[in-house]
Amino acid sequence: MDRNKIDAECAIGYKRAMSSDRVLIANRGEIALRIMDACRDLGVDYVAVYTAEDEDSLHARIPLSESGGKKAYRISSYRDPNEIFMVADQAGCTAIHPGYGFFSENFRFARRAALRSRPVTFIGPRWEVIRDLGSKINTKRLAKSLGIPVIPGSDAPIYSEIEAEALAKELFFIQREQGIQKPSILVKASAGGGGMGIEEVNQLDAFRRVYRRIQNYAKRQFGDEGVLIEQCLTDYQHLEVQLLCSSHGEVVHFGTRNCTIQSTGRQKRVEIAPGFDPAVCVYSFDAPAILESITAYSVRLARHAGYDSIGTWEWVVTRDGQPFLLEVNTRIQVENGISARIARISGKSGYPNLIREQIRLAFGEHMGFSQEDVSFEGTSIELRIVAEDTKRGFRPWCGTITRFDLPEDEFATVYSHVPRDRPYKIPTEYDPNLALAIIWGDDTNKAKDLARRFISETRIEGEGGITTNLDYLHDRIEDVLVF
């Protein structure tokens, strides 16, 4: 079945001789392996980096075992840009792929790559775009100016208590107007991030106290006492729109995904594409129309900002079908595979590989196809297999894996850096992610069944009783797409 194979010649006519290029993969784990695969497909040379803790990981082992010059360099940290650029110069790299995490959304890293005396192509958006869309406040302000719905609240830091209280009052009023039973708002430190300095307020009387506390915290912690206030949404689905843009102004979307199933730390665990499926769930709103509108909004913002790489527009859709733009992820995402998996490009066999497209476009190529050429087929589910204790607050598990058997089915694609032929010790320095499984079925119900089958056939064993999230994943598959 060639529709389950990645289309080998999907990319049309490489104009530039990419054989002279060399890509430094500045990341670890499964994304490093996927970038390697993409490079190999494109016929581009690559170089990997690894740290001492990752010596046993496949992303270090595979390039070390390959012939054709030194292909992997040991570094002391994935987070030190100086070291990454030193390796790039040493290995004669012309481009750097940051993967996700680490430097992927760091505009300074991208800027340095572009402006240094030996420029290196940053495989990602222009650094200006990363800077502009990297800030949630800026994104929100820009979106508002384009008529894109955003979560009601402030779009600039608030410094005055009177102003803050007026806004809080208004937000409570709006929620009551909408008939929300338990209205609440969020007070955030504007300079904060990663969940620091956020507090929920359930009644107006408590607002002033919380506001002062957050203001003091922000002043102490970040040196800026600016505070953001927005409506607190509780009942929603988390949707994403996958975009692919070129430096020539071409914008193509690859549909939507639903990533509502997350751990307590807001880490995604099960993702499904497309974002809604009216065939299996009943929605109180016109689901296809909503998907269409958030896609159109995302494309509008991307065009306006001059977006020129792969990116994800994150949305929330409330129970009554109201979409709000959350933020833009200016990078490749873990779950890009499910969007690719359901996509078909006319004239090509199989499904596209978005990482490959990203690398290709970063080298300045044209898209080669337009939105009309893209169609969608079936449903795809991604399972993130992680060594963690889901019953105890998703606590990571550390130890040595002795058996790691994942079923090799036609309907499933598995990405993992865990070697199967020997025991593997999970490094304590990084997240204990073990594998990604991408399941595809003709329709949503079939995909769900296949996903459950995949999980039940998976065998993971480790020293001293390994804890993984397989049971959790099995249970939660039923909840996808449902409010």
Place this chain on the structure above:
Amino acid sequence: MLDRGKRLKEFADRVQYLMDVKGGADWGSLNELLDEIRFIQQSIYDLTEAEVFREIERIEERITFLEIRAADLLTPAEIVNIVRSPQRFTLTDILENVYDSYTELGGMGECNVDPAVLTARATITRRVKNRLYRHQVMVIGHEKGRGEEYRNGGCAKPWGNAKALRYMKVAETEGIPIHFYIFTPGSYPTEDYPGAAQQIARNIYAMARLKVPMVSFISEGGSGGAEAVGLSDMRIMSSRGYYSVISPEGAAAIEGKIREGEKVPRELLEHCAAQLHMTAEDNLRLGTIDRVVTEPPLGARREDYSFFHRLRYEMIRATDEVVLKTKSFRAFRAYALKAQALEKDVPEDFEVLVNWDLTELEVERLLELRSQKYRAMGRGGYVEGKTGGIPVLGKAKELASSGFYELKYGLLRPHQRNVQKVIEDVTGESSVFLRKVTGPVRAAYEFVFPAPEHPVPKRPMEGGEERSVFREEWETYVSPLANEDGTVTCPNAQKYGCLDLWIPDLYGEFSGVCPTCGHHFPLEYHWYLEHLFDKGSVREFNHHIHSANPLAFEGFDARLEKDIKRTGRRSSMITCDARVDGIKLVVSMLFGDFRNGTVGSAEGEKFVRACDRARTTRRPLLAYIHTTGGIRIHEGTLGVTQMPKCTLAVREYIESGGLYIVVYDNNSYAGPVASFLGCSPYQFAIRSSRIGFAGPRVIRETTGQDVPPDYHSAKNALRRGHIQGIWDRREFRKNLLDALMTMGGSNLYYK
């Protein structure tokens, strides 16, 4: 026999003194002479009386001859030796011999907060027509002692200067004149609470407007130590004293780039002593002192009673003069005093009696005269270039503008405030009912006094990012330091694990601040001109005042020329008008590229004019110190007098109800910190800067003690109360705006 023994001992002292003065025994084979004297001392009983008599005659003749020869050609370095000789008179000698009785205050001998500073209530007596009149005075000065270690050679510690300040205040309360006696090679360089610089600044600030007549006498005036008790209405100097910006050794170490621990060559020392123009005649010529008291050719010693007699006369005469100048009716007495001065010998009697008490009006005149006196100092030390206008017109413009500001803020403003207050009161009473009544009044008021032109300050947006989607680059000034593709290692990397910083990031977006630990790397002064103030609001003034080489210091012209070429500026101070979020202010900035930010006559004059401009326009005054290395030693005492001069001007500004903010950056040391900068009630430091009195090397060399780590850091300055806060460079503008809105007197134009 006993007599001869005494005479021989006296001879030995005289020879020893000659050795002190000439800096060694090589001159005039003094060693042999001393040996001869010792020999006779030992064999005095073996020789016949006639032989001893003959020998004594011979030796005396020889010593007298040598003394005359030695006094003939005294070099400045030898004058320094005279001053430092243990046989020279000290303050205790003066108290014993010039004053009739005295009571030491604040300690005795070793039992003292600082034995190097002596304060005493003393009585000085004069005879007028066979009647005795006693005057009470406060005597404050340095006591060098006779080599006692606890006296520290007259180097006052901060608490010693604090003691002096305390008794100045006592004198002010009691309304008696102060006689200062300066016998110090310099202040003791310690940063212990509150720090030498800070205490000296407090002293100068207080003396600037102390309401009693002050006369100072300088025997050894070394730099900042001398200024701490030196500001006065009349400055007298002994003819064999020295008054200098720095000790000749210090100057030689700087000029010769002598490494720490190495000995300074004698020729260089002599050369520097001559170049510094530190003798009494030099200082009189430069106008930094008012009068010279003649000493014997080789200097007065402990038992030179005729000198003490002269000094008593001179001190009384000087105090008389200061007092008389403040009197409205004085012609006759002034004439008498003048006539008296013409006599060659010191008279036994005074012609007139002058009462040293001052009325309030006279105190005002005293302060006015003091201000004029100091403002005139150093006038010859800079070059005033052409402004391109007719000088008379410039003066007229100045007069007109000061009149305008006086009218606008001095006369109209209080009325405006009163009217506004009444309107607010009335509307506050019962707004609904009375609005109808007050409406027309308010409309009329607003027609007469339109709404203030400055906008209500709003929070500075972060870099003005709103439209950055359409912008390829930030439109801000980026330091030229950023034009290098390389990395630097943060000095705190070991401690905090900071990653190496890419130079374009560091000097561009990060404003030279390590994002991990907050260490501030130095940035050039242009950055501040661009980032601190509203775009295009910086207007420089007094650009035409240039630094010069008033002492014709050898080789300094070339160095000055080099710095002028390198920086494109002609002094180390920039004075400009600027705006911060619409608030107009006057800025004076010392920058390090030009002669290491040292302050000379040109810089002092520019600062004084900036103070006056801020005073007439009622704007806040910001002194931003990019770097200062102290007073410019090549201008000698012309430089040192900038300390009291600038402090006086800035005190007048502060007391007019202004706001004076000082912000230190990089390195700020010595004179300026110990005077017109250190006296500000609002001093702040940029993080990672160093502030202090003397650098680590000077401290090690003078005190012989090692300097603790981070001794001069901003954090330690904050701890000892020198500065009031540490500012992050990235928040400089925001903090400055906050300061402008919350601090300062009520006389600022925008309040």
